[in-house]
Amino acid sequence: QSALTQPASVSGSPGQSITISCTGTSSDVGSYNLVSWYQQHPGKAPKLMIYEVSKRPSGVSNRFSGSKSGNTASLTISGLQAEDEADYYCCSYAGSSTFVFGTGTKVTVL
């Protein structure tokens, strides 16, 4: 299956809110509430930020929130901080023991 579509880059000023979209199909994002989001700083391992569309793991700032509407999931970062500058990937279960990752979004804090 094809990768989930994310914008290549999103930017914002400190304190602002930004939203990263993740567009799939009715076979993946649209069918399952198993969307997760990962943050990756340069040279570092990915980190789980959101699971099951909108749940935050322990230790993840409540500035990060997730949602879904139809075939599109979204990650919103509120109160943008310099440390949020990183790459972000979405992921969705796609049925039959398969999953699909997003193309990745580079977040820049201006």
Next chain:
Amino acid sequence: EVQLVESGGGLVQPGRSLRLSCTASGFTFGDYAMSWFRQAPGKGLEWVGFIRSKAYGGTTEYAASVKGRFTISRDDSKSIAYLQMNSLKTEDTAVYYCTGLTMVQGVIGWFDPWGQGTLVTVSS
């Protein structure tokens, strides 16, 4: 502390083999499926494969790009997952990450935790 530590990476010639290890601590390893990802320099994440927990049969799934060449196994008594890589190609050069995989009612949920990664360079 929940932790995954990969080891075994390095420089290897094309056509040769390499085995990566992923040692877990701080959680009940046997309850989790384990997965491997890789990331070529400057590229995005690529899934390599995963192995289910014994409760789900301990079976494996692989990406088409590595199927038949790579094998994932696990030793729950040692809390280690392995990635055996055979017939390596230059395009297999990447940082390899292992992750825990939470399955929800038998289907793929989310990937957590992640190891720090180990670099595999395939070159003559």
